[in-house]
Structures are given as structure tokens and as C-alpha cells.
Amino acid sequence: MPETPGTLSRPPAVGATIELEGLTKRYPGSARPAVDDVHMEIGAGETVIFVGPSGCGKSTTLKMINRLIEPTGGRILIDGRDVTRMDPVRLRRKIGYAIQASGLFPHMTVAQNIALVPRMLRWPAARVRTRVEEMLDLVGLDPGEFHDRYPRQLSGGQQQRVGVARALAADPPVLLMDEPFGAVDPITRDHLQDELIRLQRELHKTIVFVTHDFDEAIKLGDRIAVLRERSHIAQFDTPEAILTNPADDFVAGFVGAGAALKRLNLTRVRDVGITDCPTATVDDPLPQVLDRLRADGADEVLLLDRRGRPYKWLRRGDLMRTGGSLARAGTLVHDTVTRDATLRDALEAVLTDSAGRVAVTGRRGAYEGVVDVGTLMNSVHELLEADRLEAREARHRLEELRADRTHAEQEGFGGEAKA
Structure with missing residues (x-):
């Protein structure tokens, strides 16, 4: 079947596996390597976060994956292929890359920025135009409104959305993100995080995020890789495992106080009860x-x-005091959340608004429902109760182990006495 102009000839690319084998970076004149012998396996379609203190080598490790920084030792395998043997320019065109402050070219329009890599790959013009519109819609920007704007005409959050759209435009299996929302x-950061979660649920890319x-x-x-100095891995595990069982004091320092409350970041608004409310336009x-x-x-009605x-x-x-004008009445909506927002985001929005509920929005900010403080607090109580139950079970297991050890020691002493 011939390809329809402007469409992809194959299904969208999903994620690729990434393997780091002894990855090392040593700069001339430095006594110690900046990154030292990193071994890591990242599954296809997985989102892996590098977190660690400033200067620990997390951004250097990220940039070696697409060879913006050349490794001095080790191998990088993407879907089993050693990319240290590839032409680095060709490699970068197959890996999406998003950075802080978007990195958009100021002399190019939004459409030209997004189309950059597809044009380098010699996509047909009709396919490029269609892809630009697809990408703008995917990141929640109206193509008719934003296509011909320049970066200076966008807000910071809009620029970051365009940066993500550009990184995804050539449909790469891997997306590298270096503190893109920093x-x-x-508030904008929370919404961008929600947008990335939604995109990942749709696209299933392999994302490495610093x-x-x-x-x-x-x-x-x-999964989260907590990195020490020189990108040594202190712990590489799921968020739940790190919160409940940090590997050592260094990791516990990153978790900080209130681990139970941090678990609010693991539950999404879509997992709790979203209800409707009266609306008008x-x-x-x-x-x-x-x-x-x-x-x-x-x-109350939501306008x-x-x-x-x-x-x-x-x-x-x-409404009774408006004199017939809806525009002059009411209180502006200060904040909204998406279905991919966390319980913590939703609670903060409810408390900031101090009205006991927050509107839930979907693609391009369209209204989808509300979530109220009662629903959120019930979920918080359930989480805390689960934590208390888990703590009681852990104490019970520890007491049983101590009792078994004491019994074994007593048996041992008894045996010696009989001997």
C-alpha cells in the first residue's frame, strides 16, 4: 500500500533498551575521572531519572549517551548496537534531546524549530508539515495559534513544550532530558511534568531524565538512579523502594524527612474520584x-x-449581583490539575485556592471535572494507614527474628551445658 503524503510509513517508534558498560569520562589534567566505570541497564519504554548532588557527573553521563560528550572508556549499547562506533551526528538525529530553557533557535519560528531534524533527515515537505502539526497538538499547543510564532513570543512553559515537541519530531526511540523544567x-513546572507523564503513556519512549x-x-x-560523586550508583530502584528502604545514609539524605508524605507523589489524580460540577460558558x-x-x-457554577x-x-x-453580566462576576480560577497530576499537586492546588476543590483539565486545558478536598484527604488517610500497617508488620517481623535468635542462643547454651 503506498504511503499517504504527510503520514508515517511505519508505526511510531517505541523505546529502545540502553546499556552502559563501564562508561567512563576522564578529562585531561584531572586526577580523577568525572564519570567512573558506570554499569546500568535501562529497559525499553522505561523512564529513568538521574538524581544526585551538583557536580556528581549525572549530566555528563547523560550527554555521553548521545555523544555530546565523548566517553574515554566503556560502551553504550542502544538496542544491542554499540553506538560508540556510529557517526555521532547520525546518532544524535536518532535520539531526542531536551534541555533547560528549551534551547530553541530564536531566529526560527516554532514550526521551523520543530521541523529541524525531520528536514535534516530529508523527510518529504508534506510529511514534515503534518508532523509539525501533530507535535504541536501532542504537547497541547494549538497549531493555528503557535505555528508561526517566534520563541520570544512564547512563555517559558510554552517554550519548553516546543522544546519537547522538537525532541520528539523525528520519532526517536530514546529521549534524553537534562533538567528541562528547571x-x-x-506551577508551570507541575503542569509540564504532568504533560510529560501523559506523553509517555501515549508514546512509550525510553526516557533518561536528569x-x-x-x-x-x-x-x-x-526507576531512580541516585548517584554519588563520579556517577557511582548509590541505589537504582523504583521510587517506592527508595522511599521505603533507602540503601544507606547518603540515599536517606536525598529522601529527607516525611517519606510517607512524599508517597503522595506516587498516586495520581486519575486514581481518585473525579466528579462533575455545573458549568456554563x-x-x-x-x-x-x-x-x-x-x-x-x-x-456554585464553573464558568x-x-x-x-x-x-x-x-x-x-x-450571579444575582451581576446585573446580567457573567464577565463581571465571580473569582478567577488560579490553578488547575490534570489527571496525571499527583495527589500532592492536587492538595497544594486545593489549599492555595482555599475553596475545597480544584478543576481537572485535559488536552489544551479543557475542563474534565473536579476533585474535592474530601476525596483527597480520604486518599491521604489510606496512604498513611497503609504506612502504619507496613511499619507494624516490619516491627512484628523484627521481633520474631529477635525471638528466634534468642531461642537459638539459649538452645546453644543448653547444649554446651549438657556437654
């Missing part, structure tokens, strides 16, 4: 909005903008 404000933020590592990672006449409130027996995004919370009393 330069944006906390961060200094352990909470970010817990939220995003299938800015174009709805006031009598219709009041009828909707009466029909639902509610005291949506013309794109279906949460705009304002309107109480019945606000």
Missing part, C-alpha cells in the same frame, strides 16, 4: 445559568471560556 515557575529535585524524580520515574445567558444551578441543586477551559467560579449570590 528554569520555569513551580534532575536535582528528588520530588520530581519520584513523580516522573519508573461566557456566552451563556444569565437565566440559563441560574436554571442549571437550580436543576443541579448547587450553589468556562470559549475554548472550554476553566475561567471563573461563580456563586449563586455573585
